[in-house]
Amino acid sequence: MDQLIDTLTGALGPFGPLIAVGLLGLFLVLIAISMIMAEKRDPLERLKRDTRLPSNAREVKEKLRTAQHNEKLERYANFLEPQDEDELAGMKLKLMQAGYRGKDSVRYFHFAQFAGGIGLLVLGVAYFVMFVQGEQTTMQQTILYILGPGALGYMFPKYWVTKRMQTRQEALTNGFPDALDMMLVCVEAGQSMEQSIIRVGKEVRPSCADLADELDIVANEMKAGKDKSTVLNDMSERCGSQDISSFVTVMNQSQAFGTPMSDALRVYSAEMRDKRVMRAEEAANKLPTKMTLATMMLTVPPLLIILVGPSVHGITQLGNM
Structure with missing residues (x-):
């Protein structure tokens, strides 16, 4: 051993x-x-x-x-x-x-x-x-x-x-307002909910492939005969986005109470556009605060060197004399 x-x-x-x-x-x-x-x-x-x-x-x-x-x-x-x-x-x-x-x-x-x-x-x-x-x-x-x-x-x-x-939830949140506007146009043009989802899924694929995949899943499940409210709830669970969850709630309530779906989509799409503008304004307002520290670290030291450097050099030369 x-x-x-x-x-x-x-x-x-x-x-x-x-x-x-x-x-x-x-x-x-x-x-x-x-x-x-x-x-x-x-x-x-x-x-x-x-x-x-x-x-x-x-x-x-x-x-x-x-x-x-x-x-x-x-x-x-x-x-x-x-x-x-x-x-x-x-x-x-x-x-x-x-x-x-x-x-x-x-x-x-x-x-x-x-x-x-x-x-x-x-x-x-x-x-x-x-x-x-x-x-x-x-x-x-x-x-x-x-x-x-x-x-x-x-x-x-x-x-x-x-x-x-x-990253996926952020992409779904950013691409959902445009998809909602296109869905409103399709519904007001006389298409059904299933047809509008299929059309919107094809249109939004170049800009947001994740949202297009989710809409394709919803369309296929509806074609298979699954209950519409269950399909929408499953979509909300898969996406994990608060905006999509609110949209699913609005659609289920519209179906339950018998209100026109186009009116619900019009009101909710306007709300989504306002919410997107508010998010952009919030990001713009945060930018000066985030840049303050970087500006101070990258600007103040060179400025102090330029202003104080000659005086310090002159004092050291007088001391050597």
Whole structure:
């Protein structure tokens, strides 16, 4: 044992045994996870499924299952998905609002976190061993260079999804007033709600592709026979924008009370235009405040140097005389 410790110390430095134990533990954890995730099908369940379904129904069901989920990720579903239903629903909603509507989006997200954390952890260990490790290396530096990249790789997917969600909500909010004006024109021209949504989705795609995708989903769900209020509520949930949520509320109330939809759209589109102007004015009013600090830091020091510099130089010359 002493010879092994001396060998590791000579090869990897004073923290050689610690690094070797950490890598061994990581290897054992990966093996344990792979063994746990290797699910075995119950023979009784397979027998029940074979006796209940005819051959063609089994083939159809298998095709539908493979079309909805990734076979490689299906084995690790218990590991790549939260077991709490509320947490799973919240993660699905967040990814949906970020624009990731796939069936395996939650699994891909957790796989990205796991792969990023493990990959950067290994790279951090390799970089520490080859370039940083030495006799003067402290434990704090060791933890920083090894665990820091791993934590960064684990947190980056979450930061990416949050940033993507904010960017998408901002794009939907900015593009919605123009879409609402076009929808009002279509409705007043005699088109139905479904036809106007299809037309507006085609028109706004060059300027706001995210909003066009949402309108296409709404149009397809309405064509499939889904209830209009349910479709609009689902759209509001997917978008996560307050303006779109208010629009859905107005449309549902107009349908419930039997008021003309064109009147509701006219009033709400005017409100959206005023709200967009107010947001632009608010951003313009914030600009001088944001520029004050930069202006002081970049303007005042050179001005002081120009004004006070000659006097300071003259005083130093008099002192030398």
